[in-house]
Amino acid sequence: MPSSATHRSWRLLVVLSLIFLPWAARAAEDWTERLLIVANKTLPDSVALARYYAERRSVATNRILLVNCPQTMEISRLQFNETLRDPIEHCLEERGWLARDEKGAVKRNDCWLLVLCWGVPLKIASDPTLQEKAADSMRSVFRRNEAAVDSELAVLPSGHIMLAGPRGNPFYKMEFFPPASRHMMMVARLDGPSVTVARALVDRALAVETTGLLGRVYFDARGIQDPGHKAADDYLRAAHQAARRAGFESVLDEKEEVFPADYPMTDVALYAGWYAGGLEGPFRRPDFRFRPGAVVHHIHSFSAATMNSGWVGPSLARGAGASVGNVYEPYLQLVLNSQIFFERLLSGHNFAESAYAATPALSWQQTVVGDPLYRPCPFTANEQADRLEATRHPDLPWAYLRKANTFIVAGKESEAASYLAEKNVALRSPVLDEKIGDLCAQLHSSQEAVAAYGRARSGYRNTYDIVRVSNSLADLLLTLNKPADALAVLDGLIRKYPSYEGCRSLVKNAATLAVSLGDKAKLDSYTKLLPPPSDVNRAGKK
DSSP: OOOHHHHHHHHHHHHHHHHHHHHHHHHHHHGGGSEEEEEETTOHHHHHHHHHHHHHTTOOGGGEEEEOOOSSSEEOHHHHIIIIIHHHHHHHHHTTSEEEOTTSOEEEEOOOEEEEETTSOOEEOOOTTOOOGGGGGSOGGGOOOOEEHHHHHHTGGGOSOOOSSOEEOTTTTOOSOSOSOTTOOEEEEEOSSSHHHHHHHHHHHHHHHHHOOOSEEEEEOOOOOOHHHHHHHHHHHHHHHHHHHTTOEEEEEOSSSOOOTTSOOOSEEEEEEEOOSSOOGGGGSTTOOOOTTOEEEEEOTTTTSOSSSTTHHHHHHTTOOEEEEESSOOOGGGSOOHHHHHHHHHTTOOHHHHHHHTOOEESSSEEEEEOTTOOSOOSOHHHHHHHHHHHTOTTHHHHHHHHHHHHHHTTOHHHHHHHHHHHHHHHOOHHHHHHHHHHHHHTTOHHHHHHHHHHHHHHOOSHHHHHHHHHHHHHHHHHTTOHHHHHHHHHHHHHHOTTOTTHHHHHHHHHHHHHHHTOHHHHHHHHHHSOOOOHHHHHHHO
C-alpha cells in the first residue's frame, strides 16, 4: 500500500507535469515567433537565403533584418558595432522585442535567437588600441578582445560590457528552454564554404526531422591522463555512453592519434574528436561523405577560423548538417562541452539549445553553424522504428538496428538477435546481417555468426563496409581455430581492393597466417606486394 509520502510525491509529479509539459510544447511552437534572421543586404545570395529559411521554417518575413555589412569573414570592432550590433539592437528595440530601464539595464527581451545568414561576417579582429582598465585584473591569456561575431552578439541584450575576455554563459548546463536569462540570446548561422552549402543545411535539417537521424557514431578521444586535458576525453567517453543508451552503433577510440585513413568509417551520423586542424584520416578520402544532416564537432583552437578550410566548413561541404567551432584560440576549458552537447541532442533538443547548454562562455570564440531549429533526434528508438516501418522507408534497417541496440544496452542480447533475425527475413539488409554476426559471435553461436558475416559481405557495396565486416569474420575464424579460412578472407580483400589504404596491413596479417600454415606460395606472393625495407632500416639492422 503506498504511503502518504508516496501519494504526496505522486501528486507533486502530476502538478509539475501539468506545469512543464504544456510549457515545453508551447516553447517548441514559439521559436519561430522569437527569432530574427539577419542577412547581408549587399549580397543577393545572403538575402535569398534569409527568405528561403523563413519560408521553409514558416517564419514571418517581418522577422528578416537586412544589414549593410562588409563582405569579409573578419571585420574590425568598429565595423561590428556600426554594421551589426547597433542595427540589430535598434531593430529589436524599435519592434518592442528588447526594452531597457532608465539605467540601460534590460527589462524585457523577447528575442531568443538570431539566425545569421551566409555573407554575414564570421569574426571580429583584435584591436590593441582598445584599452580597458578592468581587464588588467584578468589572466593574461584572456586579456584579448577578438571574438566570434555569433558569441559577441549573444550578449547584446546585456548592453555595452567589457570587450576583453569571456563572459560566463547563463545557459551553461541548463535543463529547460526557452531562455531563463533576459541578458543574452542564442546566435547561430547558416554558413559554409558557399551559399549552396549553407542552403543545404536547411534542407538536410528538415529532411532528417521527418525520420530522425540514423547511422553510426564515432568518438575520437586521445587517451590523455594529464588533468589539464583529461576532461575533454571524459566528455567524449560520456557522450559515447549517451549515444549507446539512445541505441546508436557507437565507437569510442582512445588512441592518441586521430582515426587513421584506412579506418573503415562509414555512415557517420554523429562525430566528435580532437585534435586536428583540418579533415584528416577517413575524412580526407575523396569519396567520404557524412550521413546527410550529421552533427559533428572537432576540438581545435581554429576549427572555424574560416569557412573555406579547417574543420567546420569542409565537414559541412561533405554532407554534415551542423557543427560548432572556434574562430580564434578559446583555450580548452572554454570549448564546447561534448558530453552536454550530445546528451541534449540525443534527448530531442534542437541544435541551438544543445550548443548553448554546452557552451561555458560567451563574448568569446565559438561559432554555431547549422539550422538552429534542427532537431536531429526527435523520436525514441521505438517511435522511429514504427514511423519508418509504416512507410517502408529505405533507412528502416538503421531504425531496426537502433531499436535492437536498446535491447543490448538493457542486457538483452538474445532478444536483440532474435528481433533482428525476424526483421531481416524480408529486408535482407547487410547492416542488419553485420549486427546479427556481431551478436551471434558474442553469444557463441559461431555457425550463425559466420553465415551472417558472409551475407553482409555479399550485400555491402562500399569498400570500407566490406573491409570492416571481413575483418570481423577473419577474427572470428581465428578464434574458431580456422586460420586457413581466415587467410582466405584476407586474401580476397587484398586481391579485390589493392588500392585500399590499409592494404599493406592486410598483407602483413595475411603473410603471418601464411607462415603459420606453411603456405610458401602465398607467402611469396605477399612478399612481392610489400616494399623492401628502406636503406635506413637495413642500416639499422647491421
